[in-house]
Amino acid sequence: MSEHFDVIIVGAGLSGIGAAHHLTTRCPGKSFAILEGREAIGGTWDLFRYPGIRSDSDMYTLGYSFKPWKERKAIADGPAILAYIRETAREDGIESKIRFGCRVVRASWSSERAAWTVEAERGPSKELVRFTCNFLLMCSGYYDYDKGYTPEFSGTERFQGRVVHPQFWTDDIEYRGKRVVVIGSGATAVTLVPELAKEAAHVVMLQRSPTYVVSLPSQDVIARWLQQRVPSHVAYEVTRWKNVLVGMFFYQLARRRPEGVKKRLVDLVRGQLGSDYDVDKHFTPRYNPWDQRLCVVPDGDLFEAVKAGKASVVTDHIETFTEKGLQLVSGEELEADLIVMATGLRLLFLGGMEVVVDGRRMESSKLLSYKGVMFSDVPNLACAFGYTNASWTLKADLVSEYVCRLLTHMDAMGARRCTPRRSDSDMEELPLLDFSSGYVQRAVGAFPRQGSKKPWKVNQNYLLDIAALRFGEVDDGTMEFAGTTSAGAEVRPHAGATP
Template identity: 65%
Template sequence: MSLEHFDVLIVGAGLSGIGAAVHLGQQCPQQSYAILEGRETLGGTWDLFRYPGIRSDSDMYTLGYSFRPWTAAKAIADGPAILDYMREVVRDYGLGPHIRYQHRVVGAEWSTPEARWTVEVERGPQRERLRLSCRFLYLCAGYYDYAGGYTPDYPGLDRFRGRFVHPQQWPADLDYRGQRVVVIGSGATAVTLVPSMAREAAQVTMLQRSPTYILALPGQDAIANGLRRLLPAKLAYAITRWKNVLMQMFFFNLCRRAPGLARKLIRAGVRHQLPRGFDVDKHFAPSYDPWDQRVCLVPDGDLFRALRSGKADIVTDHIDSFTERGIRLKSGQELAADVVVSATGLKLLALGGLEFVVDGERVDLSSKLSYKGMMISDIPNMALAIGYTNASWTLKVDLSSAYLCRLLKHMDQHGYRQCTPRRRDPELQEQPLIDFSSGYVQRAIEAFPKQGSKSPWKLYQNYLFDLLSLRYGAVDDGSMEFSGALAK
């Protein structure tokens, strides 16, 4: 019995997968495709996370798609607004019939003689097994484990009589109005939760082991809103997008090349937001340089506003153990809590945890290299959408999807059935795929493919470089091996 076959199978109906489908439909309309989404609805991260205040940590002029202007007044959008934006794209570009919900991909096997992937799928709540085949496989599910976030092994947690939750599994019935809340963590999720929960809780304490760099930026982009009143939407969006790209690149390079100056500037901004006498050095002075880990963004300084109001406070200390009433710290202080939120990060999962087999041999991803930040050495006809760590995710995946269309056209034009990145440079040095000191990265990065020390194997985390490479660089660059004539 023949399998249902597509030219391209896209895995994931989040920001990356929906964008990929639009690129395919516009640039390669002759290619058949389907989007396989494991959940019951689209949205990916923006549907999964339901915690209070969920929002982007990048401006929507760069997190939004290049082909679809963001026209709302807020530059830093909340989760529901981002979901609405994605639903509009699905509706307006006719993607609905291509999405297959509750189709969870668990593995894929490549056959060189057939020049196709056979994809193992679990369908529906009963996890019925079925197979689909495709010429090209495009993984657009990110690199986080959607099954659960990271929670440390807290001593004495079983003694705690209050409510303990992780943001990734936010309970719909949690009522924290008038409650004492402790949010453990100092990253993007924590700085989002604290001001949001402080509006209704009796008191919210952000408990951190060590500080994070935090920037306050306006929630609305006055220049973007002004341009939109004067210019056509697409032109205003393009100008704003480039303005923000260049600003992000300038700030990142400043942090890398003059970390001391960047530290002073960030700390001065924090001091300006907080009352005189607040211990900024204790609570907002990380031991690492800016962008050794992600820099957190707080729109309109909402975290600092909550601290100024007294509805929120911050404690920098280590947990000794949980008690019946809250958390005892190494210093001996006890934080009373009715609700504890463990905003302690996510788990990374290499290529969605899928098992790949190429011509009968299981692929060890940790032994492979990333090609152009979107393909893997020795794995044919497969790409993945991975965004930037130092800028908006969608900037990179937009370029990756456009490059995939160029690659498919090149293969069709020359009659190739297979394209495979091959490592041929004996002087190439291996490096971790993600160069971050964050705990969530260090816990899992060994399972990921590596990056190389030079192009096209190096991740430059630079939009301009990637724009030149992916949009204008040669497809047949000496590292990509093409083979096999198309069957007539």
């Protein structure tokens, strides 16, 4: 026997709990459940436990649109973010809707029944359980929770110390008083290094090439000033829009005047580390700003650790692991007791779930993204997929709002299914993610693609998405509606209003 719901949300992380709130408030008549593969709320923020884990976006934009962030720090640590998510779930009574330990592996759509059959493996025994729903909302993020990315290095078996990946950090990993090498230069590495340096003998950040690193205050002075003078929801909304617009301005400036922005970012680092430090070698990337995501360090903590001699940066390639550490191509040897492989994450579309529509398995790389929310020829399925150049939750909130609008529209017209249909065969297809980062390039071929024209073009722009998802036409001429009304009358396939 399978349980049936109007909507099933997959994932009880930041996006999933937010989606549940929107359904509860905007579609109160809809029944729903959340299927969560793990045994806890929080997703990424519960899974990742490495020292110093924090957001790399400010919490006034990473936080929900409907729940003000009231803590002092704008760049918040993982435990504070996790507490925020769990508090939201408690306040809205969402906890009772979550089915923990249910890892979704397959979803099969039947047009005849206008329903999804969702199969999940439950518990350690991987018992197969089934649920059915009319609409499926994927909030599982795009990280592979089971595997991190670890390059193959020569001689790893020779190293006599411990090698760990931050994604699987455990409490028994000892770094106090130890020599630590962190391999990597991305967000995880720049988070780990200053935190480990507080108690380690010394920490080396070993990178093949530099990343743009930007120091930002951990607290938002304007936000704190507003919170003391106006209601919290007003202060939050003003700060949120301030940060959105500043972020958009900086992104557009970086794309239009990359050389000027690059010089300014590098000069800021030079101001932090001094004229004697080799900023050109260690903090001047070969690529332009926002070809990859910028790394944020709150209050310049990474630079402070370097200046204090507790941490150092080495830019080189690994020739081989040795018994004592790492032999570099330059001939230098780095001795270590602990090596941390902050070498990146693996991306996984829809959490690896198999999607079948009327008996036909859908190949993700053949799908086309519709408004950055749904996919061509896949009925009644949406995916919360955040921005690469801004906070994830900005887009996730809009996706949930749009799904609620879509469900309400379908109820009003009596439709049981909605399917984006591509009609322009000459439209150019482009990668879904336009980023040169290694973790993107390794996986982008297995992801859906986007088109060169709307509504198939993915906007990495919050204002454009507000126009399209919050205020744009639901019945836009591309979305096909069909099915049977409650009165039994057939709603014929229909895309757009009749001319």
